[in-house]
Amino acid sequence: MAQFAETESHPVFPVYLLIDVSYSMAGAPIAAVNASLPGLKHVIDEDPMVGELARVCILSFAEDARIELPLADLQYAELPRLESRGNTNFAAAFALARTEIEAGIRALGTGTRFYRPVVFFMSDGMHNAVEDWRDPLRALIDRNWPFFPEIVAFGFGDADAEALGTIASRYAFRANGEDTAAQVQEIMSTLVRSIQRTSGSMGSGGQGELVVDVEPSKYTPLPILEVK
Amino acid sequence: MTRAEPVPPAFVRDEDTTAPTVGRAAHGFRASLDPANPLRVPSVVADAGQLGPYWVAAAALTGLSHLHLGTTGQDRYSFHADASTQGVAVTVADGLGSRPRTAQLGADTLARTLSQALAATPGTAFGSDPRPAVAAAVAIANERLCDTADPRGPENLASVFAAARLPESGGPLILARVGDCSAFGLGPDGFFPIFGEKDGALNEPGAYLPADDPLTGLELRTVPAGGCRALVLATDGLAEDLRGSPAIRDWLAARWERPCHTMWMLNSLRYRRQGSHDDRTALVVWFPPFE
Numbered sequence: 001m002a003q004f005a006e007t008e009s010h011p012v013f014p015v016y017l018l019i020d021v022s023y024s025m026a027g028a029p030i031a032a033v034n035a036s037l038p039g040l041k042h043v044i045d046e047d048p049m050v051g052e053l054a055r056v057c058i059l060s061f062a063e064d065a066r067i068e069l070p071l072a073d074l075q076y077a078e079l080p081r082l083e084s085r086g087n088t089n090f091a092a093a094f095a096l097a098r099t100e101i102e103a104g105i106r107a108l109g110t111g112t113r114f115y116r117p118v119v120f121f122m123s124d125g126m127h128n129a130v131e132d133w134r135d136p137l138r139a140l141i142d143r144n145w146p147f148f149p150e151i152v153a154f155g156f157g158d159a160d161a162e163a164l165g166t167i168a169s170r171y172a173f174r175a176n177g178e179d180t181a182a183q184v185q186e187i188m189s190t191l192v193r194s195i196q197r198t199s200g201s202m203g204s205g206g207q208g209e210l211v212v213d214v215e216p217s218k219y220t221p222l223p224i225l226e227v228k
Numbered sequence: 229m230t231r232a233e234p235v236p237p238a239f240v241r242d243e244d245t246t247a248p249t250v251g252r253a254a255h256g257f258r259a260s261l262d263p264a265n266p267l268r269v270p271s272v273v274a275d276a277g278q279l280g281p282y283w284v285a286a287a288a289l290t291g292l293s294h295l296h297l298g299t300t301g302q303d304r305y306s307f308h309a310d311a312s313t314q315g316v317a318v319t320v321a322d323g324l325g326s327r328p329r330t331a332q333l334g335a336d337t338l339a340r341t342l343s344q345a346l347a348a349t350p351g352t353a354f355g356s357d358p359r360p361a362v363a364a365a366v367a368i369a370n371e372r373l374c375d376t377a378d379p380r381g382p383e384n385l386a387s388v389f390a391a392a393r394l395p396e397s398g399g400p401l402i403l404a405r406v407g408d409c410s411a412f413g414l415g416p417d418g419f420f421p422i423f424g425e426k427d428g429a430l431n432e433p434g435a436y437l438p439a440d441d442p443l444t445g446l447e448l449r450t451v452p453a454g455g456c457r458a459l460v461l462a463t464d465g466l467a468e469d470l471r472g473s474p475a476i477r478d479w480l481a482a483r484w485e486r487p488c489h490t491m492w493m494l495n496s497l498r499y500r501r502q503g504s505h506d507d508r509t510a511l512v513v514w515f516p517p518f519e
Contacts, residue, residue, distance in 0.1 A: 005420050005472045010251045011430060048254035049293055052503045113472055116429040146428045200297055202431055209431075219429035 005111030012108055013053040013115040014071055015195055016149065018093055019082065020123035022062040026084035029124060036077045036188030043192050044074040050199040053115070053212045057104055058078060061093035062086035071104030076166060076228035088125045090133035090167070098140045099142070101147050108218055116212055117149035118193045121167055124157030124180065134166075134227050139226070141169055149216060152208050153222075156183040165225040170211045172222040186218050204209065236262060245325030245495055246457045250475045253504025260298030268300035269332050276490045277417055280309050282394060283487040283518065286511040287494050294503035302332040303463045303509035306339035309462060310347040317346035319391040320409055320509050322463040333386025337376055338437060342369040345394045354393065354402055358450065362393075362404045365442050370442035372412055386436045390423075390461045394513060400450040401459060406435050407445065409469035413456030414512075418481045419470060420456070422449050430468070459513045466497070473501055482508075487514040 017054035019033060037058075044051050057071040069077060101117050108114070119140075125171075127133050141148055153168035155161070156175040163174040175183035191215040201209050236258060262268040271290035277283070292299030302323035309316045321339040323331025345365035355360040369389075378386045388407020395401045401421055403411050411422040426432075435445020451459075460480075462470065469476045474501055483496040497508045 003425070003471065004419070004474075004477065006251055006474065008475060009390050009472050010467065011472070011503060046256065049505055051254045052252070052505070073329070111472065113468060115431045144348060201295060219270040 004131035005172045007109065011053065011115065012055050012105075013058045014101065014117040014200055015054055016097060016117060016119040017056065017058045018097055018119050018121045020062070020083050020088060020125060021060040021084050022086055022088040022125055023084055024088075024125050027164040029184045030082055030084050032181045032184035034081055037194070038186065039077060040192050040195070041074045043196050046129045047196055047199070048224050050196050052200045053202060054195055055104070057100055059096055061089060061096070062101065062190060063092070065089070065092040065096035067096070067100060070100070071107070071189045086126050088123065089131075090123075090127040090163075090222060091129060091131045091136045091207045092132060092138035093121075094140045097146055097149075097210065098136070101129060101149060105147055109150065116210075117147060119149045119151045121193070122156050122175065122187055123149055123155055123159050123164075123186075126158060126160050126163065134198070138227055142172070152210070152212055155158055156180060156187070157161070161222050162225065166227055168222075168224055170210055170224070173214060173219040174222055174226060176218055176220060186215070190214050236249050245496055245498045247495065247499040248475050249500040250473050253500045253502060257296050259295045262298050265300055265329050267330060269297065269304070271301055271335070272494065273305075274490045274494050275362075276488065276493055279307055279518050280314070280394070281333050282316065283494040284511065285488050285490070285519050286509075287304055287490075288509040289494070289497050289507065289510065291505050291507040291516040294507065296309065296505075300329070300332055300478060303336055303465075303507040304332065304339045305461070305509055305511045306342075307511070308343035308345040308347040310344075313348055313350050314396065315347040315349060315351060316394040317343045317391060318394065318461060318511050319346075320461040320463050320511050321387050322407070322409055322480045322507070322509070323391040324386040324388070330384045331386060331445075333376070334387035337373055337385065338369055338387045339388050341372040342366065342370050342389060342391050345369060346391060349393070349397050351399065351519045354399070357465065358393075358402045359448055362402065363446060366404065366406070366437075366446055370437045371405060373438035379501045385438060388434070388436050392459060392461060392513070393458060394514075395453050397455045401443050401455065403449045403451065405447050406432055406437055406442070408464045408467070410462050410464070411449070412462065412470060412505055413451060413458045414458040414481060414484060416459060419460070421471070421478055422451060423447060425471065435439040457515065459515075460484070461511045463507060463509040466508045468506075469499075469501050469504050469508075476501060484512050487518060496500050
């Protein structure tokens with residue numbers, strides 16, 4: 001039971017970007033991701049609600065998963081530059097996300113209250129590693145784990161609708177169109193707006209809601225599926 | 229022809245305050261009125277005065293987030309003394325944030341109805357087990373909410389509360405809540421929590437009214453007579469600040485050490501804490517004998 005904190009802390013909204021950087025993302029798509037990150041930093045600098053609440057962690061995945069930026073206040077963090085590498089391994093991505101969510105929130109200090117973490121997952125492909133990705137996903141979304149996140153999945157290119165619907169806990173979308181750089185740009189813009197609107201929602205009530213601010217003409221919503 | 233984005237004044241005056249700032253307080257919060265919502269409530273509401281044998285001071289301040297977004301605050305408070313039973317009850321209520329245009333109506337209905345129902349219950353009904361009497365009052369408030377609600381969207385009035393039936397004839401202070409409003413005692417050593425809070429994420433869906441079974445989420449506590457100098461009922465925005473910030477606790481404990489008037493009460497809630505953007509509502513009851 002949480003009672004009185006003995007040291008100063010403030011509520012935090014932890015946001016995790018889980019971004020596919022496999023070889024298929026090379027070129028324009030990964031360049032579009034890198035070009036969009038300053039937009040996120042700008043919102044955190046300019047919008048006081050987001051700036052006071054949101055902390056962002058950037059994780060990349062290909063055949064392995066890496067921490068590009070640990071959970072941080074983007075006002076004071078240097079943005080990473082993502083580079084493409086290897087095949088696509090969802091299992092590694094979900095395992096690292098679980099580890100980093102718990103580590104990031106615990107590092108905020110004892111007694112720090114947090115809003116439900118949100119993972120924004122983005123991929124242009126299918127899992128093609130040997131290990132099964134569903135077990136690490138189950139561990140990530142286990143409701144008995146106090147840090148379980150809501151997951152919003154965005155796909156484009158060769159991303160599989162069924163996989164995206166399974167990964168997402170609340171919302172899954174496939175970006176419309178053929179221009180992958182434009183799709184990535186739109187996904188990143190959506191993600192920034194969603195962080196902004198969700199931060200506002202959380203600040204105005206203890207039961208603040210995840211708000212995903214999509215431009216309907218630019219996405220096809222996908223059905224949410226149970227992990228089989 | 230499109231209308232130009234309005235430009236706010238470069239500087240807007242306000243009274244000075246000695247209230248603390250805790251953490252990194254970002255600049256750039258706007259204050260926009262909610263022009264299209266005829267159901268909005270004033271962004272500042274306050275009262276102070278004698279209520280039966282008690283002194284009560286209360287204030288509800290619309291939070292930075294609502295002001296920034298130009299939406300109405302959603303907290304309400306209420307007090308009631310019943311002429312026939314001599315019972316006195318107080319309530320704070322919080323409309324849920326996901327219903328931005330109407331939840332304050334639910335909070336208002338809930339706070340007023342529950343204070344009236346608790347105060348109208350004869351003191352003897354609370355006896356050794358106050359639960360049935362409190363449950364009956366909560367059921368009345370829930371029914372009123374159901375009657376008021378639009379049947380197509382009853383959740384539009386979704387609200388939570390913390391309430392107290394104030395002690396009489398040496399009996400205990402009786403407290404009840406549904407949802408995440410809270411109550412604290414204030415004694416010589418500062419605040420102490422009356423309800424426990426769960427660990428985990430802040431924005432977990434919890435119990436609220438109206439509900440098919442309003443007693444499912446009902447929590448009840450009693451505090452023995454003389455157990456605290458003052459009682460503080462708080463909506464979650466303020467309660468989280470009290471729990472999470474030693475500086476805010478010290479500030480408010482000093483401010484509320486003695487009975488206070490309206491402006492003192494308002495200024496007490498003018499502190500700034502990083503990440504604290506929700507509405508702030510406190511209803512403080514000081515018990516006699518007063519120093």
